Amino acid sequence: MDVVIKAAILAAISIPVLCQDGATISSKSAAIPRMSDGHPDLQGIWTSASVVPLERPANLKGKEFFTEKEAAENEKRVLGMSSWERLGSQAPEHYNMSQYGLDLSQAKVASTLRTSLIVGPDGRIPALTDEAKKRNAERTARNRGHQFDGPENRPLQERCLLYYSEGPPMLPSAYNSNLQIVQDPGHVAILQEMIHSARIIPTDGSPHLVNSIRQWMGDSRGHWEGDTFVVDTTNFSDKTAFFGSTARLHLVERFTRVDSETIVYEFTAEDPETWTHPWTAQIRLVRIEGPIFEFACHEGNQGVANTLSGARAMEKAAQEAAKKTSK
């Protein structure tokens, strides 16, 4: 009985969501599905595919929103590019996604007036702190000339450890920006297709993990603020390095189902050791049919072995060439 009453009360309240999409969006409560406990039902298969980049392009400096006409033109332009052009790659043989049905033009894409996923007047990741600049410079210097020495010199994605888009926070990827949400009264679970990580977020008010436990994907705890699901994540490992962040990275994500087809997903990233101020991005998740496929990244990984053996072969060839010259 309590549950029914609570659901009725919640259904009667239309909670405005600070959406920053040119207007305040209210989740029209009647229109969104709800769980038996009255909370919005976030379940389904979703895509975060986007025609808008994370950071605002220089030519749109100072312009946070397109007009509707401009947004339509931008969408047409971006979807008209080939997969490899969009990635800025000269290698169509590697990145011709359309043959697999993975190209952005073959995905469902949310329409938006935003010119960048990052909100605010700058639309860019804030300036690095001096400490972060120093750290990054040291890291780059350490790896310079050693990029092919061993597996730990390779990027996390190539090693199938963590995709930059996997999150938290979640970002659109060049392809497969698909995720599934499964919800029960005590948890919201987010399954990212890339690379098959399930983040099970408890909503029971339990505290974060002890400080000594650090994880690639941190430790997430959720609660409801009206109709918005708010997730607080800490306990990151310093190896996660989200855009250069440290283990002090603190994330707050907000999920608001605004209608049957859309979740507005927003995250704020804060790390005083990395950025001069916190920054926020907003992404629209749209519902898709699915299914989510298994992305067995490590099991199919030829990249690390091929890259390293290629490097060893080149070194050997260079040594032999040097011997010949010295003879």
Place this chain on the structure above:
Amino acid sequence: MTVVAVMWLHWSPVVAQSTMYKAPRTPDGKPNLDGIWQALNTANWNIQGHAAAAGPMPQLGALGAVPPGLGVVEGDDLPYLPEAAAKKKQNSANRLTLDPEVKCYLPGVPRATYMPYPFQIVQSEDTVLFAYQYAGAVRTVNMKKAPPAPIDGWMGWSNGHWEGDTLVIDVTGLNDKTWFDRAGNFHSDALHVVERYTPRSPETLSYEALIEDPKVFSRPWKMSMILYRHEEPNAQLLEFKCVEFVEELMYGPLRKKPGG
């Protein structure tokens, strides 16, 4: 008749209690299987009964030894076809290099269930999510529709339904790259698994997996075991992204040599 009676006695604890226990319900009236579960047996070392033995790496001493176990296979007999029996022997002899677990590969079904790591069930009306700590393996079970497997994969394709208080999962689309255990017991891509999860007390589930694989076994066979709930108030799945721990093993020989 005697054989049947003995087997019944042997397997009855799992079955008998489940008929007496009525599990708490989800809002849609189904038994609530939510929780963090783990097998407390040694099936991951060998699904058949086995005495304790030295492990394949003597330098690990007792750390690497094989703990003994009663086995989880009904009747303890695995009906391998002759060629498959030979392959199982080879697998076993070369398990240190061939066992997919060594390389942190996805464990497949049913092995994921009884690896020495917990797994979590998040149960919803349309979808039941199984998240395994080991390698971050995950599978979703379709409860509303039962579409055929679109492609083979490591964790297969799961369609579920309720038979009374039992969650029955039909698993197809499994590839031939996973094993049943560290002893080299294996299957082909013709593997078909029917799993049955039945609440038997607030703290336990009975688990059964019917294994069918006509390329490897002469008849279907069954394994069964009890799964235990993690009752620690702060229980949660922690990350076990083991890829990082196998890089030296897999890629070490390709490293740049000092001075090279």
